[in-house]
Amino acid sequence: MVLCTLIFAILAIFAIAKIYFKLTTGWCKSQTCLVGRTALITGANTGIGYETALDFAKRGARVILACRNKSKAEEARLKIISETGNENIVVKIVDMASFDSVRAFAKEINETENRLDILVNNAGILNYGDRTSQDGLPLLIQTNHFSGFLLTHLLLELLKKSAPSRIVNVSSLAAGLATKFDVNRIEKHVSDSDDYNNSKLCNIYFTQELAKKLKGTGVTVYSLHPGVIKTDITNNLTGLRKVAFAIMMNTMSKNPEEGAQTTIYCSVAKGIEKWNGELFAECKRIETYKTARDEGVAKKLWEKSERIVKL
Numbered sequence: 639m640v641l642c643t644l645i646f647a648i649l650a651i652f653a654i655a656k657i658y659f660k661l662t663t664g665w666c667k668s669q670t671c672l673v674g675r676t677a678l679i680t681g682a683n684t685g686i687g688y689e690t691a692l693d694f695a696k697r698g699a700r701v702i703l704a705c706r707n708k709s710k711a712e713e714a715r716l717k718i719i720s721e722t723g724n725e726n727i728v729v730k731i732v733d734m735a736s737f738d739s740v741r742a743f744a745k746e747i748n749e750t751e752n753r754l755d756i757l758v759n760n761a762g763i764l765n766y767g768d769r770t771s772q773d774g775l776p777l778l779i780q781t782n783h784f785s786g787f788l789l790t791h792l793l794l795e796l797l798k799k800s801a802p803s804r805i806v807n808v809s810s811l812a813a814g815l816a817t818k819f820d821v822n823r824i825e826k827h828v829s830d831s832d833d834y835n836n837s838k839l840c841n842i843y844f845t846q847e848l849a850k851k852l853k854g855t856g857v858t859v860y861s862l863h864p865g866v867i868k869t870d871i872t873n874n875l876t877g878l879r880k881v882a883f884a885i886m887m888n889t890m891s892k893n894p895e896e897g898a899q900t901t902i903y904c905s906v907a908k909g910i911e912k913w914n915g916e917l918f919a920e921c922k923r924i925e926t927y928k929t930a931r932d933e934g935v936a937k938k939l940w941e942k943s944e945r946i947v948k949l
């Protein structure tokens with residue numbers, strides 16, 4: 639009897655949480671048309687990135703799916719074309735775990751595309767153990783921060799040429815939990831969980847500093863936290879973290895379409911330029927996390943990242 643009541647209570651809490659999250663999900667209502675515009679999304683073959691690409695395709699954009707796996711990306715491309723009728727969808731291969739790959743990719747985009755109106759830095763991983771990349775950095779930090787930093791720099795000229803244009807950086811709630819972030823040690827592995835949180839804090843700091851540097855160019859930049867979304871990102875977890883995330887993902891989480899709304903909002907909503915450099919959630923600007931308020935750290939992270947990616 640007691641057990642039944644307990645189980646019922648737990649289920650009720652999950653149900654209430656789910657309803658709460660459904661009701662508070664922000665939807666991007668912008669009607670912005672993207673005909674004649676080009677958008678590039680990293681990690682666009684699945685999850686939030688796929689839904690973002692699908693939305694841009696519906697708006698008529700030329701959409702570049704920047705992915706590491708050709709067969710997965712081709713499959714996504716065909717799905718988007720069949721769902722939207724927009725045939726202007728292209729696949730370009732980039733591995734965000736390798737600076738060489740990012741450089742080669744950016745070079746090709748710069749040489750072959752006439753314009754770039756929207757860059758969405760979305761690709762990210764949650765768990766890769768303590769693996770080191772071929773560039774000698776923790777794989778997670780490189781994928782989630784340094785490669786996006788490098789890619790954004792290499793595409794800036796094209797973005798400026800296409801102004802008004804936007805850069806959108808998909809961060810996470812986890813950035814707010816990065817209380818032990820040490821900018822002097824960002825290139826060092828701590829633990830999967832710390833590395834993820836730190837990398838997502840880097841996304842926010844990078845956005846702030848970039849916004850300052852881009853003042854007056856017509857290029858604006860935003861970071862956001864998408865919420866908790868059921869995607870492939872937790873596939874690789876093990877042990878307790880797997881169980882914890884599975885419970886979270888299967889109870890209170892959003893679906894990828896819901897999860898993509900704030901990314902879409904930051905990419906297309908009119909009149910948000912006054913919030914250049916700021917953080918968004920549920921299609922609204924929010925106060926940035928306490929962990930992300932040190933301008934000195936933002937500046938230092940920038941300088942350090944420049945050195946590490948060899949700009």
Ligand SMILES: NC(=O)c1ccc[n+]([C@@H]2O[C@H](COP(=O)([O-])OP(=O)(O)OC[C@H]3O[C@@H](n4cnc5c(N)ncnc54)[C@H](OP(=O)(O)O)[C@@H]3O)[C@@H](O)[C@H]2O)c1
Pocket residue numbers: 680681682683684685686687704705706707710732733734735736759760761762763781808809810811863864865866867868869870871872
């Ligand atoms: N899901 C959530 O609850 C949540 C919450 C907060 C923030 N986010 C952020 O949202 C973003 C998208 O995540 P998601 O949940 O949509 O995850 P996902 O379904 O796992 O998608 C991640 C995408 O990134 C790609 N990717 C990973 N490593 C890459 C690499 N080295 N080179 C190129 N592409 C790579 C993946 O490609 P493959 O398919 O080839 O692996 C995939 O397309 C991430 O930045 C994540 O941190 C997610």
Ligand SMILES: *[C@@H]1O[C@H](CO)[C@@H](O)[C@H](O)[C@H]1NC(C)=O
Pocket residue numbers: 707708709710
């Ligand atoms: C790409 O994805 C497919 C389908 O999931 C998989 O079979 C293949 O091994 C992947 N290729 C690479 C190079 O990772």
Ligand SMILES: *[C@@H]1O[C@H](CO)[C@@H](O)[C@H](O)[C@H]1NC(C)=O
Pocket residue numbers: 745748749792793795
């Ligand atoms: C991009 O291409 C232009 C010419 O199309 C060239 O002048 C410029 O140096 C290139 N920039 C980068 C970063 O490769």
Ligand SMILES: *[C@@H]1O[C@H](CO)[C@@H](O)[C@H](O)[C@H]1NC(C)=O
Pocket residue numbers: 763765766767768769873874
């Ligand atoms: C999962 O993590 C292991 C290392 O822990 C790595 O070898 C593997 O490539 C990862 N796979 C995915 C899909 O993230």
Ligand SMILES: *[C@@H]1O[C@H](CO)[C@@H](O)[C@H](O)[C@H]1NC(C)=O
Pocket residue numbers: 811812815816817831832835
């Ligand atoms: C990182 O963030 C997650 C939530 O995404 C949290 O559960 C975890 O405790 C944080 N890790 C650390 C080391 O603070």
Ligand SMILES: *[C@H]1O[C@H](CO)[C@@H](O)[C@H](O)[C@H]1NC(C)=O
Pocket residue numbers: 759760761762781782783784785786787788790806807808809840841842844845
């Ligand atoms: C922006 O966010 C994306 C996705 O999390 C990440 O891959 C990229 O490195 C970030 N860019 C910077 C410069 O932090």
